[in-house]
Amino acid sequence: MTAKRPAATATATIATIVKAVAATGTAAQSVMGVVVGTWRKVGTVDDVSDDTPLSVVVGDVEVGIYRVNAKLYAIEDVCPHQYALLTQGFVEGVNVECALHGAVFDITTGRCLKEPGGRDLRTYAVRENDGDIEILVE
């Protein structure tokens, strides 16, 4: 007789493995054929302060890294309205205002709070690792 594992338990186990690998890995990760991503160093913790975000390019993607209430956040750096780097905008609390036409985005969620942003921003997993800032890219 073969014991059957409930589907919910198997799903939870895979999710736990993927999360654990993503949290600890530094190279390309693959779990059961699913590519999780790669943690890439993009700077050091000294490169970002509450009022000075960091702009980085990872592959073809421009990412803005912010520190809000002692926590790091990574969001698309290019305003979806037209081409402007949001890291050159105005940071106020958890929001960043585009310097070109005034669109406002929530740094912690990427949500567009004021037009003409047009859409929400993509967010990226970011972490501090022994003084370095790393983001998870696919």
Ligand code: FES
């Ligand atoms: S380019 Fe950002 S609001 Fe226009």
